Amino acid sequence: MKTLIVLLAALLAAQVPAAQAALRVLACEPEWAALVRELGGDRVNVAAATSAAQDPHRVEARPSLIARARNADLLVCTGADLEVGWLPVLLRESANPAIQPGRPGHFMAADWVVLLDRPARLDRAEGDVHPQGNPHLHLDPRNIARVAEALARRLASLDPANADRYGERQRDFTARWQAAVAGWEARxxxxxxxxxxxxxxxxxxxxxxxxxxxxxxxxxxxxxxxxxxxxxxxxxxxxxxxxxxxxxxxxxxxxxxxxxxxxxxxxxxxxxxxxxxxxxxxxxxxxxxxxxxxxxxxxx
Amino acid sequence: MLPRSLLAGALLAAIPPAFADAEIDALRDEIRAMKQLYESRLAELEARLQAAEARPAPTQAAPAEAASARASAFNPEISLILQGQYAHRDDIPERGITGFMPADDHGHGAERGFSVEHTELVLSANVDPYWRGYANLAILDDEVELEEAWFQSLGLGGGVSLKGGRFYSGLGYLNERHPHAWDFADAPLMYQALFGERFSHDGLQLKWLAPTETFLEFGLEAGRGQNFPGTDRDGNGVGAWSAFAKTGGDVGASHSWRAGLAWLRARPEERAGHWEDVNGVETETEFTGSSRSWVADFVWKWAPDGNPRTRNLTLQAEWFWREEDGELSCDDADPADPSACSGGSTGDYDARQSGWYAQAVYQFMPRWRVGVRYDRLDGGSLDFGANDANLDDPGYDPSRASLMLDWSPSEFSRLRLQYARDKSMQGIAEDQWTLQYIMSLGSHGAHRF
Missing domain, CATH: 3.40.50.1980 (Nitrogenase molybdenum iron protein domain)
Known part of the structure; x- marks a missing residue:
């Protein structure tokens, strides 16, 4: 029994990531992981809960995701019920107060843009309806710029020591992004x-x-x-x-x-x-x- | 820029005709160049203006809108599960599992013909920033059973969470799942033999999620212990303890797994049961002593690139070992039908029994799943002490094989056909057919692993 405890302690010690300054971010979708990387650079340690091969409506709160949510300082998701099938379980199982709704560590992109297609009728006969509107908001690049602004502020408030850096990176990103948007629109x-x-x-x-x-x-x-x-x-x-x-x-x-x-x-x-x-x-x-x-x- | 070009224009107008052609040409070139520069700057400014107009207005409208949409979140999330079946079964007056002490049966799947199973009403919401509450009521005709009613901490931090009230124990894989989330119409024989259907505590659960990259969770539960294998008792202290550890992770993008080990200790007092004597006559029994169970579970899931929408496979197995020792007394179940225990007989009791099930469920195309499950229990060793001469030791290993096919028109509805070859009772091989429906109304059920 004693050897078991020693082994377990050794296992834990080996697995606890060394205390690092980088903000640990769990993004529900790859687009937000990419945006956090743009804004945070090497100040953030980002993981995406889903990949481009997965339907963001339908994944399960897998053990690996629970472990990641447990250790996250910031959760960045789309919101508008896109993740309603798995995020509530993930949040509960994570036992991590920092990323619960209402906390600074809980960031929903849908809170920062005007959603389209708000359903007139809330009835399951209409299929999997999202009461707040269509959640696939990242495919309008102008929404990305809006979310980037709010997200940079959030990163700065969670990591005040590097606040200037997040602001700087956001301005740089937005300038490049707007030039790119103009190019895409022309094309x-x-x-x-x-x-x-x-x-x-x-x-x-x-x-x-x-x-x-x-x-x-x-x-x-x-x-x-x-x-x-x-x-x-x-x-x-x-x-x-x-x-x-x-x-x-x-x-x-x-x-x-x-x-x-x-x-x-x-x-x-x-x-x-x-x-x-x-x-x-x-x-x-x-x-x-x-x-x-x-x-x-x-x-x- | 503008005044300079005006000046140039004025100069050009003022040039007397006597000036050489070459000089005029040079001036004209200069003016043309100025004009081009001016026009390109203007075009650039116009483009910037257009881009600025197309750009989002500063974010102000959105949060208000989001808040109004969330107003309904102040009400509890409500869902109602409708569940029923048509069951084709042989006429067997008293069902049980040969060689295993009968657990208090819930009655799921016991009816023949058409029947409505428990209708589950689920209410849950955050109580305040610190707690979340959940209640699950199972309704059936003139009874309402409180399946679960608990509060859980939201923000203890450090990976710790506390749950209190009546809750399904976190032991094993299937134990926490309600019947509507099962992959088959009935519980595995192992759960029926161990707990009747599942084990629930009236008590407290403390869980700790380790801060590791690999999922590692530990739980400790203490409760009243009134459910089988324990009994209700009048006393202070803890009637049943359970503890569990779970781990899991991903293997590449397509595979994920979870494994767990759990332990349960209960202290039954005068636990009522029935058992056949050596001549096959029914006796009533009472057991007082200690019951210890170990449960190991393992689940492996596959989906191409982790996207389960079209195809996915779940392999799942659980195993248990149970030791019970103490005193068992037996007496006639029916005074008109005297047994070997007539007048009452008490002896030591020591039972070591085990069992397992393994199942595979495969979604081969959207909406359609097929599953196979095999159940087996090991009668193990039964020592009745002084009652060895009175009570029967059947030495039988119950088993069952099940096949199921289900169709889910949406995430919220499911129809299932199941066939089982049941040999859980000695001397009986029964063909069981079940046609089942499960419908979920209300709030979106979340996808547990």
């Missing part, structure tokens, strides 16, 4: 007004920004799998009002969009959706570079 001119079909209502902010028109969605209701009957209805509606492309996120199954593309004259476009979702989407700049390149590749 995206041919996309304005194009009709598109989406797999999930995950791109409304992207469409609103670029002026794309969503004419159909493959999921019959948000969060429900595309059914054969619904796909047939979409196909029928496309005969009357055709679309140029069908858009899905890298983490979504290609089956439904390919089924449709085989029967209607449209191109399948798989967008990275978040950082890590494509070859070039290695950071936030790359995410939008690749997103635009993919969309323009399917534009006339």
């Amino acid at each position: 995206a001119a041919p996309l304005r007004g194009l009709a598109v079909v989406s797999q999930h209502k995950g791109f409304v902010y992207l469409y609103a920004w670029l002026g794309l028109r969503e004419v159909a969605v493959l999921e019959p209701k948000p969060g429900l799998e595309p059914s054969a009957a619904h796909l047939a209805r979409v196909l029928d509606s496309l005969r009357r009002s055709p679309a140029r492309m069908v858009v899905r996120a890298a983490y979504e199954s290609p089956r439904a969009s390919e089924w449709l593309a085989a029967r209607a004259p449209l191109r399948v476009v798989a967008l990275p959706y978040t950082v890590g979702g494509g070859e070039r989407a290695r950071d936030l700049f790359g995410l939008f570079d690749e997103t635009l390149a993919r969309l323009l590749g399917a534009a006339p």
Whole structure:
């Protein structure tokens, strides 16, 4: 028994990370992990709870995530109920008061932008509805700039010793970001007004920004799998009002969009959706570079 | 810039015609260059103005909106679970598990034909910044059973959390899960033999999550111990203790696992049961002594790139070992049918029994899952002391094999078909068919690992 205790103590001692000054941040999605890296540089130690291959609605509060949440100083998530299926359990199991709702260590991006698509009817018959609005807000780069401003302030308040550095990095990031946004907007001119079909209502902010028109969605209701009957209805509606492309996120199954593309004259476009979702989407700049390149590749 | 170009224009106008053509050309070039510079600057300014207009207005509207949307969070989260089934079973008047002391049975899945199972009403909310409250009421006809009712700390810090009230013990993997979250229509034989269905405490739970990169959690629970294998008792102190340790992690992006070890000690007093005597006549028994159980659990989950939406696989196994020793007395269950224990007989009792189950559940396409489970119990050694001559030791190892197929139109509804070949009772091999529905209304249930 004594040897067991000694072993256990040794194991604990070996695993406790050396006291380090860097702020430990757990980001629910890769886009926020990338933003924290932009703003925090080497002052932060960031981990993302989900990858670009995962559906942020549907992961489980895995033991590894609980351990990370336990040790985090700051939690950065999208909010607006995107993570409602797993974040509440993660927060409870983490036993970490610093990241509970209402604490400075609990940062929700959705609190800092105006959400689109607020549902008129809150009823599960409408599928997996988000009462506060559509949570996929990071696909409008102007929202990223807004969140960056608030997030830099939050980082500064949690780590006052480096407050100036966060402010400086945020101003630098925002300047580069705005130049990039202007460039993307100029490049995206041919996309304005194009009709598109989406797999999930995950791109409304992207469409609103670029002026794309969503004419159909493959999921019959948000969060429900595309059914054969619904796909047939979409196909029928496309005969009357055709679309140029069908858009899905890298983490979504290609089956439904390919089924449709085989029967209607449209191109399948798989967008990275978040950082890590494509070859070039290695950071936030790359995410939008690749997103635009993919969309323009399917534009006339 | 502007005054200079005006000046240049005025100069140009004032140039007398006698000036040489070459000089005029040079001046014109200079003016053209100035004009170009001026125009490009203007275009740049215009672009900057446009960008500034397109840029988000400073954030002021959003927080107010978010706050209004959250106003409903002041009400408790409410959910209601509707659950029922059609069960096809043989006509067996009294069910049990051969060779195991009967635990107080909850009754899940005991009815034949159509039946509505417990309807669970769940209410939870943060009490204040320090505590969270949770209650789960199981409703069935003229009874309401308090399944769980507890408070839990929110901000003790240091990875410590405290829970108090009635709660499902954190031992094992399945114990904390309510029936609507099970992968099969019934509990594994192991849980039925150990606890009836599960073990719950009226007491306190202290958990500590170690500050390590690998998930490592320890828990200690103390309670009244009124549930099987314990009994209700009139006294101070702790009726049942349990302790557990859990660890887990990821292997690459696609795999994750969790393992746990738990211990439970209860002190039953005059725990009522029934047992067959050596001639197969029913006797009533009472046990007083000590009951110690060990439970080990292991779960492995796979999903391609960690995205379970289309396909995923869960492998799960648990094992237990239980030792009970003390005094067992037996007497006739029915005075008209005298047994070997007639008039009452008391002897030492020492039982060492074990069991396990293993299951695999595979989602092979969205909405559809198929599962297989095998249950086995080891009758182990039963020593009735002075009653060895009176009571039967069946020396039987109960087992059961189950297959299930379920379909979930959404996250909130599930229909399940299950077939089981049940040999939990000696001499009976029963084919069991179950068609079950589970519907969840209200607040979004979270995805536990």
